[in-house]
Amino acid sequence: MRKYLLLISLFCATIFAHAQVHFPQTEGERARYTASIEMQKAHISGICIMAYQEGRINGSLFNEFGISAMDFSYVPEKDKVKLYHVISMLNKWYIKMTLKKDLKRLIHTLQDGKNEYVNEKRHIKYIFTPLIASEDGIAE
Amino acid sequence: MKKFFVLLTVLLSFSMLISAQTLSEAQIRQKINEVASQMKSMQCDFTQTKNLKMLNDKLVSKGKMYYQQNNKLRWEYVSPYAYVFLLNNSKVYLKSNQHNDVIDVQQNKIFKEIARIMMNSVVGNCLNDDKDFSVKISDIANEYVANLSPLRKDMKQMFQKIILHFNKKNSTVSMVELVEKNGDKTVIELSNVQINSKIDAKVFTVD
Numbered sequence: 001m002r003k004y005l006l007l008i009s010l011f012c013a014t015i016f017a018h019a020q021v022h023f024p025q026t027e028g029e030r031a032r033y034t035a036s037i038e039m040q041k042a043h044i045s046g047i048c049i050m051a052y053q054e055g056r057i058n059g060s061l062f063n064e065f066g067i068s069a070m071d072f073s074y075v076p077e078k079d080k081v082k083l084y085h086v087i088s089m090l091n092k093w094y095i096k097m098t099l100k101k102d103l104k105r106l107i108h109t110l111q112d113g114k115n116e117y118v119n120e121k122r123h124i125k126y127i128f129t130p131l132i133a134s135e136d137g138i139a140e
Numbered sequence: 141m142k143k144f145f146v147l148l149t150v151l152l153s154f155s156m157l158i159s160a161q162t163l164s165e166a167q168i169r170q171k172i173n174e175v176a177s178q179m180k181s182m183q184c185d186f187t188q189t190k191n192l193k194m195l196n197d198k199l200v201s202k203g204k205m206y207y208q209q210n211n212k213l214r215w216e217y218v219s220p221y222a223y224v225f226l227l228n229n230s231k232v233y234l235k236s237n238q239h240n241d242v243i244d245v246q247q248n249k250i251f252k253e254i255a256r257i258m259m260n261s262v263v264g265n266c267l268n269d270d271k272d273f274s275v276k277i278s279d280i281a282n283e284y285v286a287n288l289s290p291l292r293k294d295m296k297q298m299f300q301k302i303i304l305h306f307n308k309k310n311s312t313v314s315m316v317e318l319v320e321k322n323g324d325k326t327v328i329e330l331s332n333v334q335i336n337s338k339i340d341a342k343v344f345t346v347d
Contacts, residue, residue, distance in 0.1 A: 030195075030197065032199065032220075034221050034236075034237070036236075036238050036239070043239060045223075045234075045236050045238065045239065047190075047199065047221065049192060049195055049197060049199065051195045051197060053195070058194055058195055059195075060192045060194055060195055060324075062190065062324070064201075064217055064221065064223040064225075064236075065188075065215075065225075065254075065258075065326070066188060066190040066199075066201075066318065066324075066326030067298065067318070067320070067326070068320055068322055068324050071194045071322060084194070084322070085321065085322035087297075087298070088294070088297040088298075089250075127238070131220050131221060132220065
């Protein structure tokens, strides 16, 4: 009986894991990640949500307390990232330029099913791990 | 003439009744301050809902909060991600799946502010931050609502306003709304609130 229950749990967990979207590829799909951005002298953690809406991928990055760091959009046809509402701390042209390039590369990485992108030149590591949806953790 | 006096009496009694039922802003402030000054500790569960305007989506996170006078706060997310913000006097400990960090709030202005605002919001002391916010308090149905508009440049860059909801029964915070400049809103609802009950000292130490 115990083995049987264990088997059911494993089966449910497998189905649940497969139900997670690693990266939104089609209209209406959404993906949620815990985000970690590691630099040489500091690191930032938070949550990132991406959604495929009207032919583009819109994303929001915010910290665990819910405070927004930035919004962005990626147009697959143009392979271009645009930033919106960047927090004042990051709202410098040279930071935004790096962020745009890195987000584009990160999106490519996520599209390939991987979670990690490293900007070797600037020594910045981006780790976006899919959030596991729990029964009461994530609302619709 | 008689009718006029009757009408005047009715109107006067009605206005007196209204003023007896609703407290003035100063009275509410005093009531909340009294409770806050007597608060030695507080613990509760919380549900945080981040509403994302751009994505028309929301993320619900849950966790536990512990506060102890003076300067001790544990803000812990348990679902859907694990994250601990622990303030113990001048030190802030941050714990996530990937990192553990210790920050000295005296040397880090941003964390000093975050820690101060979080603690003051939870306890209700934000109402006294005259330099940081202009505060308008209203008496609405079964709660007091304080609208805090940031005055400082750095706060203005982040928040449009912060709204604190106080439970009328015990004058403690029941909900915090953070309205950001980009239109996003984070609502933190407190539940199972316990005031001045004993909290294990281990709660404010790092594992």
